[in-house]
Amino acid sequence: MAEVKKIATRDSYGKALVELGAIDERVVAIDADLAGSTKTGMFKKAYPDRHFNCGIAECNVMGTAAGMAAMGLIPFASSFAMFASGRAWEVIRNSIGYPHLNVKICASHGGISVGEDGASHQCCEDFALLRVIPGMLVMSPADDVEARQMVRAAYEYDGPVYIRLGRAAIPVFHDEATYKFQIGKAEVLHEGNDIAIISNGVLTYEALKAAEKLEQEGIHARVLNMGTIKPIDAEAVVAAAKECGGKIITAEEHSVIGGLGEAVCAVLAEKYPARVRRIGLQDVFGYSGPMADLMVEFGLDADSIVKETKAFLAE
Amino acid sequence: MTPERIRELKLIANKGRMYIVKETHAAKSGHPGGSMGAMDLMTYLYNEEMRIDPQNPKDENRDRFVLSKGHCAPGLYAVLAMRGFFPEEDLMTIRKIGSYLQGHPNMNTTPGVDFSTGSLGQGYSAACGMANAAKNVLKKDINVYALLGDGEIEEGLVWEASEYAAHYGLDNLCIAVDINGLQIDGATKDVMNMEPIDEKFASFGFNIVKIDGNDYNDLEKAFAAFHAVKGSGKPTAILMQTVKGLGVSYMENQASWHGKGPNDAECAQALEELEATRRLIEAEGADVSPKAETPSGIQRGED
Numbered sequence: 001m002a003e004v005k006k007i008a009t010r011d012s013y014g015k016a017l018v019e020l021g022a023i024d025e026r027v028v029a030i031d032a033d034l035a036g037s038t039k040t041g042m043f044k045k046a047y048p049d050r051h052f053n054c055g056i057a058e059c060n061v062m063g064t065a066a067g068m069a070a071m072g073l074i075p076f077a078s079s080f081a082m083f084a085s086g087r088a089w090e091v092i093r094n095s096i097g098y099p100h101l102n103v104k105i106c107a108s109h110g111g112i113s114v115g116e117d118g119a120s121h122q123c124c125e126d127f128a129l130l131r132v133i134p135g136m137l138v139m140s141p142a143d144d145v146e147a148r149q150m151v152r153a154a155y156e157y158d159g160p161v162y163i164r165l166g167r168a169a170i171p172v173f174h175d176e177a178t179y180k181f182q183i184g185k186a187e188v189l190h191e192g193n194d195i196a197i198i199s200n201g202v203l204t205y206e207a208l209k210a211a212e213k214l215e216q217e218g219i220h221a222r223v224l225n226m227g228t229i230k231p232i233d234a235e236a237v238v239a240a241a242k243e244c245g246g247k248i249i250t251a252e253e254h255s256v257i258g259g260l261g262e263a264v265c266a267v268l269a270e271k272y273p274a275r276v277r278r279i280g281l282q283d284v285f286g287y288s289g290p291m292a293d294l295m296v297e298f299g300l301d302a303d304s305i306v307k308e309t310k311a312f313l314a315e
Numbered sequence: 316m317t318p319e320r321i322r323e324l325k326l327i328a329n330k331g332r333m334y335i336v337k338e339t340h341a342a343k344s345g346h347p348g349g350s351m352g353a354m355d356l357m358t359y360l361y362n363e364e365m366r367i368d369p370q371n372p373k374d375e376n377r378d379r380f381v382l383s384k385g386h387c388a389p390g391l392y393a394v395l396a397m398r399g400f401f402p403e404e405d406l407m408t409i410r411k412i413g414s415y416l417q418g419h420p421n422m423n424t425t426p427g428v429d430f431s432t433g434s435l436g437q438g439y440s441a442a443c444g445m446a447n448a449a450k451n452v453l454k455k456d457i458n459v460y461a462l463l464g465d466g467e468i469e470e471g472l473v474w475e476a477s478e479y480a481a482h483y484g485l486d487n488l489c490i491a492v493d494i495n496g497l498q499i500d501g502a503t504k505d506v507m508n509m510e511p512i513d514e515k516f517a518s519f520g521f522n523i524v525k526i527d528g529n530d531y532n533d534l535e536k537a538f539a540a541f542h543a544v545k546g547s548g549k550p551t552a553i554l555m556q557t558v559k560g561l562g563v564s565y566m567e568n569q570a571s572w573h574g575k576g577p578n579d580a581e582c583a584q585a586l587e588e589l590e591a592t593r594r595l596i597e598a599e600g601a602d603v604s605p606k607a608e609t610p611s612g613i614q615r616g617e618d
Contacts, residue, residue: 049452052447054475055478057479059472060475062440063436063437063440063443063444063476064447064479066437067441067442067444067447068445068447070441070445071445071448071452072375075444090434091434091472094437095430095437095441098431099430099431
């Protein structure tokens with residue numbers, strides 16, 4: 001794989017939001033004093049009259065977004081994943097989820113890759129928190145191309161959506177000209193039938209690198225990029241279990257509890273029992289450090305995936 | 316308002332209180348106390364103040380009302396039904412399986428309900444978003460009203476919403492705080508004393524109006540004061556003293572009647588008392604209103 005350029009998915013979000021602002025006057029952006037970080041600042045610059053800062057008040061971000069949606073607007077509500085999904089959870093549940101309002105929650109700084117800020121800001125629970133709300137779509141892009149298409153797809157979908165975005169610049173590996181993101185559809189990024197690796201977000205690129213390394217050792221791993229965690233592409237999960245030796249590895253920048261890993265387990269337990277090994281945070285909090293080091297510390301890098309894969313195949 | 320109009324509104328509110336009793340009796344649960352006290356405010360809003368069309372409940376240009384103290388749904392439903400949003404006989408289905416009248420208001424099932432509420436503080440936050448959308452994005456002349464409880468304002472979100480309302484100059488937003496002095500665990504001053512409520516909202520930049528929320532002349536003055544500050548950028552807070560459980564002797568000023576339905580005997584007595592009040596209003600005109608005595612003893616409630 002050739003060296004590729006790197007873009008943070010929060011930047012992709014900012015760009016995509018500006019484009020949506022141009023085509024639809026109902027699109028508004030709502031922030032909690034983090035417009036510079038969540039990249040809604042780009043929207044604010046382009047459409048200052050449609051950007052509303054709530055100050056440091058995430059619950060009110062969600063409440064006022066719900067009210068604006070009830071008036072027919074299409075609010076994009078942003079903060080760090082920790083505060084958007086955590087602090088404001090019950091407002092999302094009761095004022096956005098229950099009335100099924102057309103609010104797009106786009107949360108940046110998800111996962112451990114936040115780095116130096118440490119555990120208080122490393123949200124590894126958001127997929128779990130949002131998945132459990134009835135009717136809520138939960139997505140997480142793997143690169144810039146997917147992120148921009150995902151934001152567009154969220155806009156086109158009528159209902160509540162949660163998208164987790166990242167702080168750090170990550171490799172762009174999708175081809176803009178050919179890739180087409182679809183809500184609820186997995187993407188086969190690497191063919192193989194020995195084992196399947198299902199991932200999303202930052203981990204997808206690591207899974208790809210791992211698959212290439214495994215290939216050199218004669219292990220053919222299928223890599224499935226699962227941009228939509230809910231509704232999950234059950235068909236692709238079952239096919240992977242059937243066609244890849246009944247062994248699946250899930251890899252996500254999230255707790256192994258409640259996220260992609262458990263969503264995959266639920267599909268398999270009900271439809272096609274298979275062995276699963278979950279890569280993610282093993283029921284622990286993170287800590288401060290540079291992103292690259294943390295990814296290794298918590299086993300979220302390509303080499304760790306290679307190691308886990310081989311160990312799993314040996315069982 | 317003419318004395319005759321006031322008399323009409325009192326008769327509507329009195330009928331609404333009968334419905335609250337019947338609804339909570341039929342459901343064997345619900346929140347009669349707060350509904351009774353806030354009945355005059357909601358009656359006034361839907362019959363005098365708001366620009367609404369019951370035949371076209373989703374009209375984009377209508378004024379909005381958010382019952383942020385969503386547990387007072389029995390009162391809101393009665394007002395909406397009497398105003399023609401849905402059949403009055405449906406009121407008795409409240410809280411039953413299959414009914415569109417949920418225990419707390421649901422905007423997707425009930426004609427006339429502008430926002431789903433029940434979790435305190437959130438309706439007010441949504442109302443602020445609605446008012447901001449109307450004023451600063453859609454640029455339409457739409458008023459947004461919200462009713463909050465005096466217990467509800469203990470929620471932190473209420474103050475996040477208040478800072479937002481002032482910051483965005485939402486002079487199309489009018490909130491009413493229903494000050495009945497009681498919450499589930501007892502008197503608000505004992506559970507969490509929020510006084511001085513007027514100074515709190517004033518310091519946030521609100522236009523403050525203090526009234527008797529069970530007096531129609533006062534209600535008329537309060538909404539006139541709201542309209543008078545249009546263009547000032549100030550949101551309005553009507554701080555209204557009310558009597559929880561107003562109209563039924565054994566419910567008045569009793570926290571225990573926050574969240575339970577009357578039994579058969581209690582229901583019969585309540586309807587008898589309200590019928591007597593109705594006859595008084597009919598006979599004596601505008602000067603009669605069910606007035607309660609000062610609370611002698613505060614009981615703890617349950618929910």
